[in-house]
Amino acid sequence: MTDCPVCDCEIEQETPGSEEGYGGESYAxxxxxxxxxxxxxxxxxxxESFESSPEEYAGS
Known part of the structure; x- marks a missing residue:
């Protein structure tokens, strides 16, 4: 698991290609x-927000 650097929500790094995974898990x-x-x-x-100003979000 990791956090989205923009909103800090917890997400699974491995993605099956959808935003909602099995059992309600969120995928990246x-x-x-x-x-x-x-x-x-x-x-x-x-x-897109991250790519427009990555220094604002990187490392957060």
Whole structure:
């Protein structure tokens, strides 16, 4: 499990391709790489927010 760097919600890193997994678990439908580290997001909108200013969210 990891947290979305934009909203801090807990998400599963492995994604079966949907935002809601089995048993109500949330999966990361989007990911991005920044400075050699992969970040996982709860939705594609948060990925876009991160990519527009990654220094604001990286490491949070």
């Amino acid at each position: 439908p989007a990911q991005a790489e920044y400075e050699g580290e992969i970040y996982y997001f709860c939705c594609s909108d948060h990925k």
